[in-house]
Every structure is written in C-alpha cells, then in structure tokens.
Amino acid sequence: MSLIDPTSLSHLRERYPRSPGRLRHHLAAEGLLGYDALAAAARALPRQHVERRVHNASNGEAFRVLDSDAHLANAIAAGGASSGWIMLRYIEQLPAYRALLERLLAEIAPIIGSATEAVRDIKGFVFICAPGAYTPFHFDAEHSILFQIAGDKVLAAYPPAPPFLDLARREAYHRTGENVLEWKHDYAALGEKHLLARGDALFVPYAAPHWIHAGYKPSISLSVTWQCRKSRAIADALSLNPLMRRVGLPAYDPVARPSAPWLRAAAGRFGQRIGLV
Ligand SMILES: [Fe+2]
Numbered sequence: 001m002s003l004i005d006p007t008s009l010s011h012l013r014e015r016y017p018r019s020p021g022r023l024r025h026h027l028a029a030e031g032l033l034g035y036d037a038l039a040a041a042a043r044a045l046p047r048q049h050v051e052r053r054v055h056n057a058s059n060g061e062a063f064r065v066l067d068s069d070a071h072l073a074n075a076i077a078a079g080g081a082s083s084g085w086i087m088l089r090y091i092e093q094l095p096a097y098r099a100l101l102e103r104l105l106a107e108i109a110p111i112i113g114s115a116t117e118a119v120r121d122i123k124g125f126v127f128i129c130a131p132g133a134y135t136p137f138h139f140d141a142e143h144s145i146l147f148q149i150a151g152d153k154v155l156a157a158y159p160p161a162p163p164f165l166d167l168a169r170r171e172a173y174h175r176t177g178e179n180v181l182e183w184k185h186d187y188a189a190l191g192e193k194h195l196l197a198r199g200d201a202l203f204v205p206y207a208a209p210h211w212i213h214a215g216y217k218p219s220i221s222l223s224v225t226w227q228c229r230k231s232r233a234i235a236d237a238l239s240l241n242p243l244m245r246r247v248g249l250p251a252y253d254p255v256a257r258p259s260a261p262w263l264r265a266a267a268g269r270f271g272q273r274i275g276l277v
Contacts, residue, residue: 003027003100004107004201012203013111017143017228020157020192020208023108023201025147032100033149033222038126039077042086044094047071055085055133060180063136076128080218085133091124098122101224104145116143116228123226129153129219135212137183139165141173141235144204144225146212148196151219153212156191160207161255167241170207170254174238181209196221206231207254233265239277240268 005024015021031037042050050072057063072086080086091097101124105112112119123142127135131151139160146155158164165181173179191211194202204210206228234254241251252264271277 001026002107003030003104006107009108009111012108016111016203017116018205020194020205021203022194023145023203024199025201026199027147027222028149028198030100032096033126033220035076035079035128035220038088038128038220039073041091041094041097041126042073042076042088043071045088045091046093049089049093051087051089053085053087055130057134057136059183060136060138063180080128080130080220084128084130085135086128088126088128091126092122097124100124104147104224105226108145112143112226112228116230119226119228120232121227122224125223125225127219127221127223129214129221131214131216131218133214133219137181137187137209137211138179139169139173139181139207139209140179140204140225141170141207142225142227142231143206144223145201146196146204147201147222147224148198149220149222150198151217152195152197152215153219153221154193154195154215155202155204155210155212156193157202157204158187158191158209160205160209164209165207167251167253167255171238171241174235183211206234230260233260233262236266236268236272237261237264238268240264240271243271243277 008024012021012023052066052068052072053063092101101122105119237252244251252261
C-alpha cells in the first residue's frame with residue numbers, strides 16, 4: 001500500500017517547490033511511529049539526538065533545551081510528554097526509519113525530480129508534543145514535509161523574504177546553525193495557516209518561516225527534510241557573502257536573484273576548501 005494517498009499528489013504538484021502543499025498519508029498505520037517504537041528509537045539514538053524543550057515558549061529565546069535525568073524514552077513509552085516538546089533528531093541513523101523516509105520520498109520523486117532534481121541529504125525528525133506545545137517562529141534551510149501522525153497541529157507558513165526572513169538571518173544560519181526568527185505581533189494575521197489532523201501532511205518550502213501550535217491532544221509528527229542541487233548552491237553562495245563584502249563586491253541575495261547561483265556556489269565551495277570563507 002502507498003504511504004501517501006496518490007489522489008493528494010496533484011495538489012503538491014501544483015505548489016512544489018514554492019508554496020506550501022497539502023498531502024494525505026497512511027503513516028498512522030506504521031508501527032514505527034507509535035509510542036513503543038519511538039521509545040525504542042529514542043534509546044537507540046545517540047543521547048544528544050533526543051532532546052526536550054520548553055513546550056510553551058512564546059519566543060525563540062524561551063525555547064530552550066531542558067535537562068533531564070531520566071531517559072526521555074521513558075516519557076515517550078508512557079504515552080508522550082505530559083508537559084514537554086520532545087524531538088528525535090536525525091532518525092535516518094536507524095535503518096528502519098531510513099527505509100521509511102526513502103519510501104516516502106520515492107512516492108513523490110516524480111514531482112520533486114521534475115522540479116528540483118534528485119533529493120539529497122535526507123533527514124528525519126520526530127516530534128512528540130504535549131497538548132498546546134508551541135514551536136516558535138523559525139526557518140529551516142531545507143525542503144520539508146511534516147506528516148501528522150497523532151493529534152493535530154496548526155502550522156503557519158510565511159514567504160522566505162523580508163520582513164519575515166532577511167539576508168542577515170540567512171547568512172547567520174549558515175555560520176551558526178541558529179534558525180529562530182524575531183516574532184512581531186502583526187505577523188499573526190499574515191501567515192498561511194494549515195490545520196493538520198492525523199493523516200494530513202504539509203510540504204513547507206525551502207527557508208519558508210513558520211510556527212507550529214499543537215492542539216488539545218498529545219501530538220506525534222514526522223518531518224522529512226531534504227536538499228536539492230539549488231538549495232546546496234544557495235548555501236554555498238551565501239557562505240561567500242562576507243568575503244564579497246570585504247572586497248567591495250555585491251553580496252548574493254536569493255530574494256533579489258531567484259535563479260540558482262551556480263558560479264558563486266562554485267566559488268564558495270572553493271573558498272571553503274582553502275579556508276578563505
Ligand atoms: Fe521547522
């Protein structure tokens with residue numbers, strides 16, 4: 001049986017890669033995404049890839065990692081986090097989950113491949129959240145699909161452009177990995193909000209800022225992320241910007257120049273190899 005409902009693919013085809021696109025899926029029937037299997041996965045992953053954060057942080061600064069004496073697998077086995085936000089990071093390290101991610105992406109490969117070529121750097125994240133858990137405004141420098149497995153969530157997506165995301169934040173991410181964005185109250189009315197119930201999924205475009213709010217039940221979500229040739233080139237070109245400014249040349253801005261920056265990317269990779277950037 002397909003993991004993704006084939007009748008939902010036409011919507012993704014219309015929207016990929018620039019706009020959020022909804023899908024329907026059958027992942028809730030997958031044993032790998034129940035609490036028992038996820039508890040076993042949490043034990044199998046390196047300890048630093050299982051983290052708990054403040055579940056009701058209203059902004060990025062408050063969204064801090066919480067220390068935990070007991071292994072978080074215990075909380076997952078007990079039916080999730082009663083007051084937490086738990087993430088299993090890089091779940092593709094576990095062969096069964098790697099196979100699941102590859103099956104999912106194989107089902108949408110015709111859509112992805114014709115628009116952005118082959119997928120690269122497949123990664124998986126599982127979020128096990130208490131009712132009402134909030135993921136503050138942030139962006140991810142990758143393409144992603146969030147599959148809702150249990151409970152529901154609202155995800156609000158914004159264009160990857162100012163005022164939500166500026167060039168300085170993009171460059172800082174590639175230097176430091178920091179992806180939390182400043183929130184302003186007047187943004188609340190501007191996002192494209194999607195209610196995701198069990199069986200729903202949402203494609204989130206590369207670098208599109210978003211926030212996520214879990215509903216009244218415990219929530220389980222799987223996020224599958226990937227890079228494409230162009231997204232890699234954007235990262236390499238952005239890494240060259242500080243050097244370009246130092247020598248008085250214009251910096252690369254993906255909003256001002258939507259075409260792929262192949263030449264700057266090649267220069268950026270060369271600069272990285274010789275330690276210049
Ligand atoms: Fe995200």
